[in-house]
Amino acid sequence: MNTVTETPDLANYLAAVRRELGDLGADEVDELTGGLEADLADALDGSDRTPEGMFGPPEAYAAELRAAAGLSPRGAKRVPQLDIRPRIAAAKAWLDRQPWGPGVKAFGETARPLWWAFRSYVLYQLIVQTLSGTRQRAPESEVQWLLLVVLVIGGIELERRKWFSSDRFRRGLVGAADLLAVGSLVLAAWLFVIPNYSVVGLVPVGIDGYTNASSMPESGPVEGVTNGGRLVHNIFPYDSEGNPLQGVQLFDDQGRMLVPSEKTYSEGMSDVSVNPAKGRDGRDLFNVYPLKETLSGWDEDGNEIPATTRDAKASSRLQYPVGQDDPQPTATATAGPTPTLTETAEPTPTEPGDPTPSAELTETPADGDEG
Amino acid sequence: MDTTQLLKGVLDVAVLAVVAQEDGYGYDVVRRLRAAGLEDVGDASVYGTLRRLYAGGSLTSYVVPSDEGPHRKYYGITPLGRQELGEQRQTWAAFADTMSGLLAGSTGNTVPLERRRRTGSEGTR
Numbered sequence: 241m242n243t244v245t246e247t248p249d250l251a252n253y254l255a256a257v258r259r260e261l262g263d264l265g266a267d268e269v270d271e272l273t274g275g276l277e278a279d280l281a282d283a284l285d286g287s288d289r290t291p292e293g294m295f296g297p298p299e300a301y302a303a304e305l306r307a308a309a310g311l312s313p314r315g316a317k318r319v320p321q322l323d324i325r326p327r328i329a330a331a332k333a334w335l336d337r338q339p340w341g342p343g344v345k346a347f348g349e350t351a352r353p354l355w356w357a358f359r360s361y362v363l364y365q366l367i368v369q370t371l372s373g374t375r376q377r378a379p380e381s382e383v384q385w386l387l388l389v390v391l392v393i394g395g396i397e398l399e400r401r402k403w404f405s406s407d408r409f410r411r412g413l414v415g416a417a418d419l420l421a422v423g424s425l426v427l428a429a430w431l432f433v434i435p436n437y438s439v440v441g442l443v444p445v446g447i448d449g450y451t452n453a454s455s456m457p458e459s460g461p462v463e464g465v466t467n468g469g470r471l472v473h474n475i476f477p478y479d480s481e482g483n484p485l486q487g488v489q490l491f492d493d494q495g496r497m498l499v500p501s502e503k504t505y506s507e508g509m510s511d512v513s514v515n516p517a518k519g520r521d522g523r524d525l526f527n528v529y530p531l532k533e534t535l536s537g538w539d540e541d542g543n544e545i546p547a548t549t550r551d552a553k554a555s556s557r558l559q560y561p562v563g564q565d566d567p568q569p570t571a572t573a574t575a576g577p578t579p580t581l582t583e584t585a586e587p588t589p590t591e592p593g594d595p596t597p598s599a600e601l602t603e604t605p606a607d608g609d610e611g
Numbered sequence: 612m613d614t615t616q617l618l619k620g621v622l623d624v625a626v627l628a629v630v631a632q633e634d635g636y637g638y639d640v641v642r643r644l645r646a647a648g649l650e651d652v653g654d655a656s657v658y659g660t661l662r663r664l665y666a667g668g669s670l671t672s673y674v675v676p677s678d679e680g681p682h683r684k685y686y687g688i689t690p691l692g693r694q695e696l697g698e699q700r701q702t703w704a705a706f707a708d709t710m711s712g713l714l715a716g717s718t719g720n721t722v723p724l725e726r727r728r729r730t731g732s733e734g735t736r
Binding site: 271272274275276277278279280281282283295301302304305306307308309310325326329330332333336337 | 622636637655656657658662663666668674677680681683684689690694
């Protein structure tokens with residue numbers, strides 16, 4: 241027994257073995273070499289052979305170890321991946337121990353084709369949404385129906401017939417589709433579980449996490465002005481005549497600035513951000529409307545456009561002249577039709593209840609029943 | 612015949628059988644396998660197999676500290692491991708029967724080619 245002289249040899253040998261396993265994750269190395277020192281020391285116990293003489297070169301020893309452990313040889317290209325197989329196996333073992341385990345397993349087995357079909361549906365959604373950019377749950381054209389049917393049948397047959405002799409390719413394909421489908425399920429569950437999420441109905445069982453850039457975010461109070469649940473980028477004020485106003489400062493009833501709830505948004509391929517006005521004290525004021533916009537990004541042809549600042553343009557001309565709520569309506573009630581009035585009648589102020597011969601004035605509300 | 616090649620296919624079930632008898636640490640399992648007649652079994656192959664079976668849920672493991680030296684990692688069998696052992700035992704029995712029958716039937720080397728083929732195909736059923 242010569243433990244004293246053996247130990248450094250053994251430690252060196254083990255270190256060399258560990259080095260050979262260096263391309264594996266630290267957890268895997270620990271897992272592989274945990275307890276190994278005791279095993280090797282036991283094997284060497286009572287022998288005067290060196291570790292190398294007993295077990296062979298450390299490289300070969302490490303190679304044998306990893307091969308037996310089902311790991312790829314050193315130098316083989318390792319795709320960094322989470323190996324979830326042990327966990328799945330452990331979960332299965334746990335399931336087996338439950339009294340209801342076999343029932344659940346049997347149900348799962350029976351329901352598997354359902355999963356295959358769902359997987360294909362997710363793939364279909366991905367393809368259709370990518371190509372058409374539209375979002376709908378069910379196919380809307382014959383071509384889309386055909387695509388869906390082909391994908392579903394293909395997905396089921398892929399499993400049923402174990403297509404593709406190259407097993408790795410098949411497994412990769414199926415694995416990717418599974419991952420995609422699981423991801424979309426998680427996403428869908430997440431979106432549906434969020435309470436008060438008003439656009440749930442719009443969310444397809446789909447891939448993209450966005451619903452609409454201008455819709456409410458999933459949770460939390462929104463900073464700034466919203467309109468019917470939609471984020472507001474800019475505000476266009478008009479005067480009573482319908483003329484656009486500039487530099488209008490808006491505050492709420494408590495004197496807080498009304499600022500846009502979304503200061504940057506996408507418009508096609510480009511990004512638009514609204515610019516604050518500068519206060520006298522140099523502060524950025526986001527409540528001075530309409531805010532100017534800066535456009536950056538790419539145009540439709542994919543060319544990068546230099547950042548340009550422009551006046552914001554109202555999406556359409558929805559503003560109208562308004563009648564004013566004046567306690568003495570007679571003087572101003574005819575503000576709208578004034579031009580015609582000057583042509584047809586004397587612009588003398590009219591007394592209330594005093595009808596003038598002008599036809600236009602029959603529209604004024606005062607004493608309407610006389611005409 | 613090179614028994615190391617044969618061992619590769621049955622090392623899992625051999626290790627499961629040894630651990631099913633009694634929990635053991637790495638070198639202990641090696642020793643018991645060798646004592647049982649598998650003298651060619653390689654240390655590292657057994658250790659790797661133990662780790663793999665553990666990762667697959669067939670074995671559990673626990674560490675036993677030692678006063679004299681490094682701690683020992685013991686392995687025990689899980690219900691899943693027992694189930695696998697049972698299945699593999701049956702597979703092995705059927706396979707061994709088949710091979711024994713096949714090899715016993717071919718002791719005379721004057722069997723015509725056609726009959727030999729028939730025996731062979733029957734044997735693998």
